[in-house]
Amino acid sequence: MVTSRDVAQLAGVSQMTVSRVLQGSDKVAAATRERVLAAMQEAGYRPHAAARTMRTRRTSTVGVVVADITNPFYPQLLEAVGQALEAACQRMVLWNAPDPGGSSALQALDEGTVDGLIFTTITEGSDQLADALQRGEPIVLLHRGLDSLDCDQVTTDNLTGGRAVADYLVATGHTRIGFLQGPELTSTARHRERGFRDRLAELGHPLAAELTGQGGFAHDLARSAMRELLAQDDPPTAVFCANDLTALGAVDGAVSMGRRVPEDVWVIGYDDIAMASWDSYDITTVRQPIAEMARAAVHLLLERVDDRSLPPRKEQFPSELVVRSSTARTEVR
């Protein structure tokens, strides 16, 4: 690797002069500066990024932390975040790790190799992250929030989304209504369930314990849970799933038993990932505005990188029920 010493030798100046040129000092004569710059070019010298980072304290790189990259929702969200960052001339680096607290991403932030972090899969109980947030580090929670923390968060209104599904199923005449839950430590699963459960009770159709299963935000778990629901003597006529991946698994569970969707059972998801609208599934779902959420998160983060003293901000986007053929194109029995 070419060093500043090599450049100094080639230009016939001291290393201090090379250093001054790198720092843009006005103590170097124009002719000398040009000689040094020419020598840098000739030698192929690149001021080490590490050194440059130390001077400017900005890397123009944002880290994104995700735990479930094989859930198709996250690649879509990451692509949207990447586009929003690119539009802001920022690079994206990604940590995909089972640890939702992103300890190695926090380390990178601590060490200055990223300017800020966007967490997309946070769960309750990440103490290290809570500490970093309380120190005012530039961190934004996207998609999943933390009820217990006052920090920048961009989410959708999952409570209202869950309520809308309850309204829809009761209005279309269902009384045997099932539910496949998501992991309890995630805000999305908790809020969707609370909205759905509370509204069903208000409407006089409280959720029955025997019609509730754990889908775990995973295709295989949802498929098994759906098969258990459908194997009952009096199975549900409609099943709300806490996210689209769960709904895909639920449809496949039904298909694996020779049941038809929606003739035998309705299935509803949440998120509106691309696959939800593919012909083989065509799933009714609650849409999250993924691109808008990604842009909002990037905007909040870059503002906080510039000014850590800003008060915490919470942006919540509305959700929207999208009806497709996994429910509506048939009459309720």
Next chain:
Amino acid sequence: MVTSRDVAQLAGVSQMTVSRVLQGSDKVAAATRERVLAAMQEAGYRPHAAARTMRTRRTSTVGVVVADITNPFYPQLLEAVGQALEAACQRMVLWNAPDPGGSSALQALDEGTVDGLIFTTITEGSDQLADALQRGEPIVLLHRGLDSLDCDQVTTDNLTGGRAVADYLVATGHTRIGFLQGPELTSTARHRERGFRDRLAELGHPLAAELTGQGGFAHDLARSAMRELLAQDDPPTAVFCANDLTALGAVDGAVSMGRRVPEDVWVIGYDDIAMASWDSYDITTVRQPIAEMARAAVHLLLERVDDRSLPPRKEQFPSELVVRSSTARTEVR
């Protein structure tokens, strides 16, 4: 942020002494060193990662470059690469960018913020990458290779995989055989097509131009191309798709026209992503050993980080036809 100046003040020593302690110099008395270390701890001082990188020249971080993160193959591959890196105590950072040459990842390598790079979606014509490879930079091509370059590459035998599909379809009696191509600039699409096309010709059933469409490794393009093939007066009875995402689109194109798979048309994919085996699709495909390939790529890369003078190595894994209900559970007409 706490600086070495703060530490020096707290410890009652010069900044030079703090610097010497950081560098592990033996010119500092033991008692002084302990005072400085205690001051660092008290002040919460962390030697800036950038500075540390300059000293050790290793970041234990590997960059991975991908262009198609919404193709479910890549999240699966990335998860496998992440696990292999974790087992080797390396961190993974990811660049998801439409530029398959990964110019910003190459910049990070150049600047020393990653030790090496794994490219998963390389295409012909990436001059910048070719330059970096010829300089002997620690770079491994995974999944997609470059015929024209002598460098570390981990791929599967896509030629043989394509040939196996031709053998299977001819052996099961098909004569109207269709094909949905992938992007010509990718080695995977080229090799799969060449194997399939050459073997069909050898078997006396050369691929007909009117039964060939462009699936573009994308669900929506594949769906449209399949609809065009099936709208013909004499449509194909079987369609080989250059990857699984294309096959999912092909099935959905058939479904959208009320055609049944496999009763009306057989569909075959390539990769064996998780979705290929989901009940709603259950697609016959050619399996790539994703986890083994990921481990091999990480192994080659870490060896090259240690020793750039190693000769270029090409590892090619075998492929395997996996028969599911998108083809075999029915008789050929």
